[in-house]
Amino acid sequence: MKNYLRPLCLALAAASLMSGCATRPAAPLELNVVALNDFHGHLEGGKFNYTVNGRQTTVHAGGIDVIGAALQAWRKEDRELMFVGAGDLVGGTPALSSMWADEASLTALSMLGMNASSAGNHEFDQGRAELLRQQHGGCDSHRADKACKLDPDYRGASFTYLAANVIDTATGKTLLPAYKIEEAKGVKVGYIGAVLKDTPSVVLASGIKGLAFLDEADAINKALVEVRAKGATVFVVLIHEGGHTDEAFNEPDCKNLKGPIVSIAKRLDPELKLIISGHTHTGFQCKVDGRTITQAEMGGHVLSRIKLLVDPDSRLLRDISVRNVVLTPGEYPADPRMAAYLQQVKQRSEAVLARPVARLGAKVVTRKLNDAGEAPLGNLIADAVLDATKAQGVQVAFMNTGGMRKDLEAGDNLVATYGQAQVVLPFSNTIVVMDMTGAQLRAVLEQQWIRKHADSNAAMLHPSRGFTYRWDGARPRGQRVVPGSVKLDGVAIDEARIYRVAANNFLAEGGDGFAAFAEASNKRDTQILDLDAFVRYLAASDRSGKPAGSSAVAGRVETTK
Template sequence: MTLFSRPLCAALAAAFLSAGCATRPTAPIEINLVALNDFHGHLDATKFQYNSIHASGQQTAQAGGIDTIAAAVQAWRREDKELLFVGAGDLIGASPAMSSMWADEPALEALSMAGMRISSVGNHEFDNGRAELLRQQRGGCESVRPEKACQFSKDFRGAGFTYLAANVIDDATGKPFLPAYRIEDVKGVKVGLIGAVLRNTASVVLASGIVGLTFEDEASAINRVIPAMRAEGAQVFVVLIHEGGHTPEPFDKPDCSALKGPVVDIVKKLDPAIRVIVSGHSHTGFQCKVDGRVVTQGEMGGHVLSRIKMMVDPASGAVGDIAVRNVIMKPGEYPPDARVSAFLKQAKERSEAALARPVARVAVRSIHRKESPGGETVLGGLIADAVLAATRSQGVQIGFMNMGGMRQDLDVEASLTATYGDVQIVLPFGNTIVAMDMSGAQIRALLEQQWARPGASSVSVLQVSDGFSYRWNKDAPRGQRVMRDSVTLNGKALDDAAIYRVAGNNFLAEGGDSFPAFAAAANKRDTQIRDIDAVVQFLVQRDKAGKPAGSDTPPGRIGTVQ
């Protein structure tokens, strides 16, 4: 026996509907995103040093690895099968050898296997030029790196996810070089994701590789596509941007509030409909609020994934509560993704023989990038010396190295024997060395640009080779910081009118890292000597001479005065 008869039930239902039941509010639905930034092809776990709200003092752990990332995403996808795995650029480039020796194809394949759906481009996606980026997106073997492309997999099919770039414009068409946005249907809600990269990308990549591309203001380009996205039904808007900032707060502090840097100004100019911004580039972990919007970043190298949960009204698309949690990717914490784990094992086995090849003995276990008060580093001096040694027979007198070109310290095992893989992880770009002529006056101007680089937001001290030295005054005005009488080459004062033969990597030679003085140099000749080969040869020469390279302290070529 039922409480109500069928006719009565029907009558009550009809009355309820006529009273407005059909338009009653619907409970908010949960939309989940997992974000990764600045992966840089780190297929294997690496050391992660961090501060956490859950512990006192700096902590150190092994973290990351594509197997761990895939396992975590797989576990979280069991909680929500419509979870979106997204990226904020620099997924490839400046990568360890296991990925870079194969043109980063293993990283792209592994991220695709792990379920990556969409990512903004980063500046490192342009490291080998626009044509190579398109190949990495679409697949194929026609590459500027034929010795690497399609060597891991003979039928490379490209990334299984979509790169976005709203503010990278193809000058020939006036339209975005890559799609500006993508709209995903998640639980009946249309989620629009917009990609952008730092507008100063041209200052940090090879100029020859981006001819015909213009990098526009990030916020303007993002805002410009919102109307078109609304016309296609987008209700929720998320920005994936390869630009960032820094905060002294722990990577896992909820609603951090001390964020500073370029991304803050960008966020403040965005359309009010945008509530979530996933950032990158600055290799910092944070989960902050800026003008009431959520801005996240997950450090680098796959050490941290950002979990983002949005509560959305399915009818209006209005976003309510947003929760963010940065999670360390600790190996073994999630059931493995068998397919990705097997892929990583294969990549290790394929790469191991080449990477394990011994090169030479060095003097210390870590040839590091820690800067002296003058901005000099042990590793930078070593590489500059290697550049000079490789080109001295061609008349070169001074070797230069940029800080940004050294991706990690040169760390070796207790045997003090450096392997090819140890060196490759320091210099993953495959740059070649260019010899060029500069006057003494141009070299002085170059040194002054260290504190006033057009388009750059920070100081970057060039590393210099043996025999070249100078001092600078931090309290002097910009443009006058290098002490004139202190600049010497082999003990002799630099002559403004004289012509000197100098060398640096091809990135610097084109004015990269915002050093236009290099771009103005004359009589350039690309030696076709790769920087990694120059360093390997230098280490071998020093070892054979009984004076292994390396030290705990910089050589003292660059000094400061008070």
């Protein structure tokens, strides 16, 4: 009896063992994604300030040479690693990039092996035609003094800009592709891109004429249907819209994310589990209703390393983990190709950027606003615009806060260079002169508090010398300018009288929500670049023996709040 049972028992044991092996789940496939956002042409590294566990730290981080070194090391771990962006790769850039129409930055990101990026609002700064040229290449540009000057055969970005929610109203089709499908380890990953629907409020109206910016969530969900039909099983949203949290930039699964991206995320198809965001220049790696939402600060200081675990049979996403990593020099072996390219661009740029412009009245002229919403740098630029147009009868000029990208900084000898001036005004805006009634001037001042973030004074205007007013924060929006306080050269403005006004073309078209500028009459674009006017004013002030610029505000705006 035992002799018969022994073989049977062994057979049953073997069958049981084989059955256990057959049902053991296969190891998931690991896909690796690296993301950055709001690069803004920061070819060189810079200071990165962050706080973790109440401790403030400042390090030197970023730069295409350091990014290249990190990606080179990570690709040795996974040769199929995917590198993507969430918009504002260019626009509002330092002089090293902006002086070449940002072609140096787009070439560098292409060399780094970027696969795709959503468009950002700054990609539209120079208009649709220039965006398409930057994508596809060529030299036909309204910035003829900059385009194809670094490389006479600019061939465009090798990665793909995406925007599912930007429609050409003449054709009904998207201006840029809505999505791109990449394959890694046999898995098709669909990247769907979008830009904030409010882009028209922050770019030149003439540059986006004929384009419609649709609801982000609706456009992404619509694109998902097509991406799924083309065989993609893993889906990633690249969106240039973001949020804020008081948690550390590298806090795992942070919980307190707030802002537009949260409401957008909650309306997305349940299959969209990973959202790579931008726009708010904030580092976070958060969870919202079971979705992972990331952002990697700005300027290339931080990269988001994202690991996707995918079921090998169904090819569906099982798990997502994110780690925001500070890119400090020397952490990885150098990438000689990227280091050489950075050096090449710097050498080509050095002579122009190092050219002395003028002695300043202060070592640093800051764009930081005081309680009234006035900044020394805003005073200085507005005066430069007035000086450039006073021969055309201009009586008052305005500068917008968002147009000043950096402080104006001179060396210890107080001499500012062209590069230091250019980084302040990198948008190549021109100066427009126009007629406005006194009533329209008062209206434009009231519009400083229309935008959602208005209480932060982020949308404040800076008037030129001779123009003063007072506002009361306790009064309701639309009525904050104190009656009778708006004066030109000490005389109260007459609401029925016409005044000649100057501002950059962004403001003149109603940018930043200043609709009263758009309603002005008798407009003429002088074709004078704001940067040229700025540099000339600094030089002329120096020659006169009265260097321009101060560390203190001029007191043109007062508040009783």
